[in-house]
Amino acid sequence: MSTHASTSTRPFAAHTAYPLLFPVGMFLGEVHSPDGPVHHDVRLGNTTVSLTENEVFAWGVAHGLPRPSPTDVPWTRAVLLEALPNHEYSFGLDRTLDVLIGKGLLAEIDPQSEAAVDFARRHNIFPTLMGLGNSAEHPESWGIGLPGAPIVEVTGPLFLMWHQAHLDDNLWAACSRFGDSDLADGSEDGRGTEPRAILAALLDGLRPLLTVNAVRIDITHGAT
Template identity: 40%
Template sequence: MEPLLMPVGHDVGVLHDAEGGRRQQIRAGTTVVELSDPEYVVWLLAHGTGDEDRPTRSSVAAAAERLELSAADATAVTDQLVSVGLLAEVDPEAGPAVDFAQRHQLVPLLMGLGPDQEQSSLQTIGLLGQPIAQVSGAVYDVWAWAHLTPHLWIACQDAAEVARRVGVTASDETEAREVLTGILRSVHGLLCVRAAYLDRRGLA
């Protein structure tokens, strides 16, 4: 299975220069990085384009071609963004996923709205009176509290501990490693609607 591409950093807007040029600014930790248009396109595509989209190198290259950026250029840009830490390649079920979680945080950007009115097993995220995303209870708990922990792995451990204490028995909620797998498999559904962003550890 091809690893997923995880975008790192928070979009903080466009910087215009005196010659009419523009660079997109991304903050990752305490560093602000300026991206060219092709770099920004690839970084954006790594967020996903919908709830079912799970971006990989190949899917991002294919999507970039539809935006008139060649697959070769998209691959080169992906390599560049990985090298500077604005993209990460992660297999949710592989061992290095824990290392990724120990080096990054998940930071919420929208409001938690509580249970969905039609599907009470799901939690909603969005703006007041305007649900934007639906997630499982396990994902919701991590999304809501992860920014208060040193890194994402501890957030998953804390969520699993709370689930055990309240009597939950499903392993995908009580085992931290399974919680992390679930988060990484579904996080693009949050990233693509700007319900959250991934940042470098301890510097969100």
């Protein structure tokens, strides 16, 4: 595996204590119709939500910004607004984020809160790129990207959750199962194996994958 990829050191590290932004859904693209304005569609579960230019911009930047913006900076509402002071869609961006929360396409979650557990019971994460394994030189780093083109490297625990969580009914169930796995024992980074600790650490470390679209968050079947 090549090492020409951004490396995340945040997964399963110290937890934040403030709400982070988590975009929900799968982007379907710009849609043109002969009898209506251009809009942008995002799939949310088994439904499709149409967004305006301002809304799709806000939903997109809620994933994070590409480098040189550091991916280890907690992606909060305040950080997002400060990073885009002069963009053409910055005016009203704060309110647009609230609109997306109301549509279920964005969540503002403290990883250690009870709301995080409720969020995990109604959502899951899904891999959107390929796993590229690790290397003899860096066995602790696991690549995600495209063949011959790693995009991001993560720790083993995060890599496991990235490619296996969607096999469970929801993210909370995945965290519970992960806590019982052999990989959770004797962790060198000192994280806990209780599901709440695993969930908080996962949400804390998910940003680098969201920023490069290596993972998506979506509601689970039957969630409202």
